[in-house]
Amino acid sequence: MSKNYFALLGLDPQFDVDATVLHQRYVEAQQVLNQENARATSSLERMECAQKIADLNTGYGCLKEDIARAYHLLFLAEGQHFDEDGVTFQDPQVLQEILDLHEAMSDADSVQKQSLMRQLTDRLHVCFADLKNAFESYDRDHVLTHLRRYSYFIKAQKDFEAQLQPLDRAC
Amino acid sequence: MLIQITEPTKAKNTQIDDTVAVGIDLGTTHTLVAVSKDQQVQVLADDQGHVLIPSIVDMGDVHPLRSFKRFMGKPLVLTGQEEKAHQIAIEASAEVLKIARKRAENYLKKSVDKAVITVPAYFDEAARTATRDAARLAGLEVLRLLNEPTAAAVAYGLDDKNTGTFVIYDLGGGTFDCSILKLEKGVFQVLATAGDVELGGDDFDRALFQLICGQCALKESFACVQPKARQLKEALSTQDNVDFEGTTISRTTFESCIDPLVARTLTCVTQALKDGGLTPQDIDGVVLVGGATRMPLVQSRVRDYFGREPLCSLNPDTAVVMGAALQAENLIHHNGTLLLDVTPLSLGLETYGGGVARLIERNSPIPISKVQEFTTFQDGQNGMSFHIVQGEREMAQDCKSLTRFELTGIPPMTAGAARIRVEFHLDGDGLLTVSAHEAQTGIAQRIEVKPTYGLSEDDLRAMIMESFDHAQEDLDQRRLVEARIGARRLLNSTVKALMLDGDLIAQSERDLILKAVHDLESILETDDAQAIDIQGKSLDQLCQDFAEKRMNKAIKAALAGARVDDVQQKLQVG
Numbered sequence A: 001m002s003k004n005y006f007a008l009l010g011l012d013p014q015f016d017v018d019a020t021v022l023h024q025r026y027v028e029a030q031q032v033l034n035q036e037n038a039r040a041t042s043s044l045e046r047m048e049c050a051q052k053i054a055d056l057n058t059g060y061g062c063l064k065e066d067i068a069r070a071y072h073l074l075f076l077a078e079g080q081h082f083d084e085d086g087v088t089f090q091d092p093q094v095l096q097e098i099l100d101l102h103e104a105m106s107d108a109d110s111v112q113k114q115s116l117m118r119q120l121t122d123r124l125h126v127c128f129a130d131l132k133n134a135f136e137s138y139d140r141d142h143v144l145t146h147l148r149r150y151s152y153f154i155k156a157q158k159d160f161e162a163q164l165q166p167l168d169r170a171c
Numbered sequence B: 001m002l003i004q005i006t007e008p009t010k011a012k013n014t015q016i017d018d019t020v021a022v023g024i025d026l027g028t029t030h031t032l033v034a035v036s037k038d039q040q041v042q043v044l045a046d047d048q049g050h051v052l053i054p055s056i057v058d059m060g061d062v063h064p065l066r067s068f069k070r071f072m073g074k075p076l077v078l079t080g081q082e083e084k085a086h087q088i089a090i091e092a093s094a095e096v097l098k099i100a101r102k103r104a105e106n107y108l109k110k111s112v113d114k115a116v117i118t119v120p121a122y123f124d125e126a127a128r129t130a131t132r133d134a135a136r137l138a139g140l141e142v143l144r145l146l147n148e149p150t151a152a153a154v155a156y157g158l159d160d161k162n163t164g165t166f167v168i169y170d171l172g173g174g175t176f177d178c179s180i181l182k183l184e185k186g187v188f189q190v191l192a193t194a195g196d197v198e199l200g201g202d203d204f205d206r207a208l209f210q211l212i213c214g215q216c217a218l219k220e221s222f223a224c225v226q227p228k229a230r231q232l233k234e235a236l237s238t239q240d241n242v243d244f245e246g247t248t249i250s251r252t253t254f255e256s257c258i259d260p261l262v263a264r265t266l267t268c269v270t271q272a273l274k275d276g277g278l279t280p281q282d283i284d285g286v287v288l289v290g291g292a293t294r295m296p297l298v299q300s301r302v303r304d305y306f307g308r309e310p311l312c313s314l315n316p317d318t319a320v321v322m323g324a325a326l327q328a329e330n331l332i333h334h335n336g337t338l339l340l341d342v343t344p345l346s347l348g349l350e351t352y353g354g355g356v357a358r359l360i361e362r363n364s365p366i367p368i369s370k371v372q373e374f375t376t377f378q379d380g381q382n383g384m385s386f387h388i389v390q391g392e393r394e395m396a397q398d399c400k401s402l403t404r405f406e407l408t409g410i411p412p413m414t415a416g417a418a419r420i421r422v423e424f425h426l427d428g429d430g431l432l433t434v435s436a437h438e439a440q441t442g443i444a445q446r447i448e449v450k451p452t453y454g455l456s457e458d459d460l461r462a463m464i465m466e467s468f469d470h471a472q473e474d475l476d477q478r479r480l481v482e483a484r485i486g487a488r489r490l491l492n493s494t495v496k497a498l499m500l501d502g503d504l505i506a507q508s509e510r511d512l513i514l515k516a517v518h519d520l521e522s523i524l525e526t527d528d529a530q531a532i533d534i535q536g537k538s539l540d541q542l543c544q545d546f547a548e549k550r551m552n553k554a555i556k557a558a559l560a561g562a563r564v565d566d567v568q569q570k571l572q573v574g
Helices: A019-039 A043-064 A066-078 A092-107 A110-136 A140-164 B008-015 B080-108 B125-137 B148-160 B201-215 B222-235 B251-275 B296-306 B319-333 B457-469 B471-504 B507-524 B529-542 B544-559 B564-573
Strands: B022-026 B030-037 B040-043 B114-119 B141-147 B164-171 B176-184 B187-196 B241-244 B247-250 B285-289 B338-340 B347-350 B356-360 B368-374 B383-390 B400-408 B420-426 B432-438 B444-449
Touching: A019 A043, A043 A066, A043 B368, A066 A110, A066 A140, A092 A110, A092 A140, A110 A140, B022 B080, B022 B148, B022 B319, B030 B080, B030 B319, B040 B319, B080 B114, B080 B125, B114 B125, B114 B148, B114 B319, B125 B141, B141 B148, B141 B319, B148 B164, B148 B176, B148 B187, B148 B285, B148 B319, B164 B251, B164 B296, B176 B251, B187 B251, B201 B222, B201 B247, B201 B251, B222 B241, B247 B251, B251 B296, B285 B296, B285 B319, B347 B420, B356 B368, B356 B420, B383 B432, B400 B432, B400 B444, B471 B507, B471 B529, B471 B544, B507 B529, B507 B544, B529 B544
Parallel strands: B022 B114, B114 B141, B164 B285, B187 B338
Antiparallel strands: B022 B030, B030 B040, B164 B176, B176 B187, B241 B247, B347 B356, B347 B383, B368 B420, B383 B400, B420 B432, B432 B444
């Protein structure tokens, strides 16, 4: 993740990215690179082109995801990667909130579960907006706090979704 | 299935303007060949006007060979018999390809030596290699192996100038494939695929055969009766009743027999939609491909599922070969059409405790590179073993093991201090390169693997299926392992810190921390991940003040002239 993926996709480095615009830029860039690849005459040129396409795919995958995009922005701002693996999340209020949600979820019937999911979705919107603001008035620690919060709520949402929609047997 | 985006090594062909390449749909039951000129496709017929070339070859045995496509590229380690079947499948495919090539040469009045050949989306690397081998035996250079559903989308996209998200429902003679493709301004992006290699038109013939057996005493085997059963099945697509040896079979009865088969195809569709993060309402059109989609029941069930009329303006038997021919022309003359394909299974590394760190997720666009940093778990650890796995399960032991390699010579450091950067690069031909590099010493290791080599389509399907069957228990097990690892790491560092700097805090505080250490130790062997997490957090919280005091001490030591490395090392112990 050492390249500037925003530059690669011709976008301004910001947290709030329009998914449609992102996809358009991705497709346009793919078109350009594939044409470049078609014109390539040496194996070196083709290898370079294949690497650019791989970078583009990686970059697109990164910017598509809110959390990955946020860490990439942090990397661009700070010049270093933030490895959050093993970092203890110390935000008692949020931890309590998630714990309460888990408990409520385990006791809820299906209608209540849907309502809790809507509640969680609303909470995620708030987290997203907070993180967006934190990036706009940039302060690293502030960004990290909101980013960790958002990550926790997204993780909770995934857990709940898995509970709500047990996957059908694959074909 | 792998890789349709670009084929760098074939770009040289763009320089030859007078080259003609054909499209070939090498099917389980029939093969077709077509040529495209200025985006106008001609599906080629024989002297009698038949476009279908039966995929049947007389190899001198008692029965002519049929359905040999199912044996293409079977697993890497073969028994004598399997080896023979695999080789025969390649040779038989080559014979059919020779007929297709000859037909194209007769039509074009010139030599043909380049082709785009279609394969099921779930064909693995071995089956694709076998298809290339068959083409080579037939004197054909493969410009690209194109996924059948993608080929169908190419045919529809270029003909109708459609934009949107489409499902390609391909029920062929021997296999079922479902792909979700996003079509936009000449770009075809595969969002997700799913399939069933054990389900096709043949199974519907068999269902009808069993129905007939139930209604009259039939002495012949299925193999002998299949052509007749197929005729009856086809007749039931347009008639309400058919007669067979004095017995009447109604379409209603037939449809009740085949309904479970159609339901199986829709389970695959559900899976593909789920993988693509879509619902039936997000789909702008459903393209029906494969002769079996002519059955009214298939059309009505698909219509009901998606709430819209499926697209079938192209002949379902020829849509795939038309797409292949168009793609062949595009590769020769480049009209800006772009195919963006995805990898079918996730790739990752086994982590400490047997979990999997996924670097490349299933359905990621390819080629792609991913980097992740890992660190050592124990003090003084001077080597690291990498186990590369493929699959969707949470634990490495349940995934397909691809290869292992070692990175040695890491200088002794405290646990967590080493920074090992691991890069996965999956290229356009499905070749995975994994490199590991330790930042401080610069030592590096690199290995290449073919992720899908030796994986049959059945393996692919089974691996995805198992991941769903075991999703919850896998997740629980992973959480437990991760909770234990985190807790052990915390215990080690706390005990070490107490030994080194225990005098920085009061006895009462030490006792509290020690009690929390004992509590965590005793809970560690239970299977309660949440309890381990909570106890771990409680210990961590108790150590905050102690950690701060140790930090101050270290800073003082640094200011007193100690080496920065020493200070960092001391800090990392806590």
